[in-house]
Amino acid sequence: MPEPPPVPPSRQLDDHLEAAERTRDLLPGLRAVAARLIEVYGAGGRLYTFGNGGSAADAQHLAAEMIGRYLRERRPLPAVSLTTDPSVTSCIGNDYSYEELFARQVRALVAKGDMVIGFTTSGRSPNVVRGLAEARRAGAVTVLFCGGEQHGMPAAAHADHSLVVPATATARIQEMHLTLLHLLSEQVDAWAAGSGPDGTDAPGKSDAPEVTDGERLETTA
Numbered sequence: 001m002p003e004p005p006p007v008p009p010s011r012q013l014d015d016h017l018e019a020a021e022r023t024r025d026l027l028p029g030l031r032a033v034a035a036r037l038i039e040v041y042g043a044g045g046r047l048y049t050f051g052n053g054g055s056a057a058d059a060q061h062l063a064a065e066m067i068g069r070y071l072r073e074r075r076p077l078p079a080v081s082l083t084t085d086p087s088v089t090s091c092i093g094n095d096y097s098y099e100e101l102f103a104r105q106v107r108a109l110v111a112k113g114d115m116v117i118g119f120t121t122s123g124r125s126p127n128v129v130r131g132l133a134e135a136r137r138a139g140a141v142t143v144l145f146c147g148g149e150q151h152g153m154p155a156a157a158h159a160d161h162s163l164v165v166p167a168t169a170t171a172r173i174q175e176m177h178l179t180l181l182h183l184l185s186e187q188v189d190a191w192a193a194g195s196g197p198d199g200t201d202a203p204g205k206s207d208a209p210e211v212t213d214g215e216r217l218e219t220t221a
Contacts, residue, residue, distance in 0.1 A: 102131030
């Protein structure tokens with residue numbers, strides 16, 4: 001059977017914009033996740049993230065935004081992506097199974113009161129499902145970034161908060177995940193730099209100068 005012809009870029013961009021507009025409905029849930037992550041950090045907790053393939057890249061991206069910075073100068077926030085150590089991941093995959101890849105790391109590292117975020121475009125990745133289930137057993141706050149036709153199931157069954165992108169194409173879901181993790185980073189970044197998520201001064205925090213997009217590019221180039 002011949003491969004289908006490529007989708008014109010203009011059509012893909014239209015699909016992206018439509019998905020972005022539908023993703024507005026997730027903003028209340030996104031704000032709730034941001035508020036919980038701020039509570040976790042305020043209590044001395046940590047963030048752990050994981051996913052597979054492109055979702056692994058999203059998990060690493062979010063951890064990097066926490067440890068580094070998003071737009072503002074502020075203290076580093078503890079975050080660990082469970083996808084980045086090849087010795088650990090190959091050991092678990094070889095000695096146990098790929099399905100245990102994240103669950104075993106969660107058992108070793110995650111404590112009650114931490115937050116664990118799993119990324120899966122389908123909601124069906126077995127290692128993400130098991131990782132979230134193990135995190136819930138550990139007493140962590142569990143969050144799912146997903147999409148697809150099954151409303152994030154079965155992974156959503158183990159998530160305290162689910163951000164289910166209203167799309168079925170993997171590329172569109174990943175694009176919205178990137179946008180959502182940036183929106184989440186903005187809320188936490190503002191809090192850690194001394195402003196509340198709504199832009200008001202947070203109690204007990206000193207003022208910190210905001211870094212513009214242009215300034216950030218200059219300092220990271």
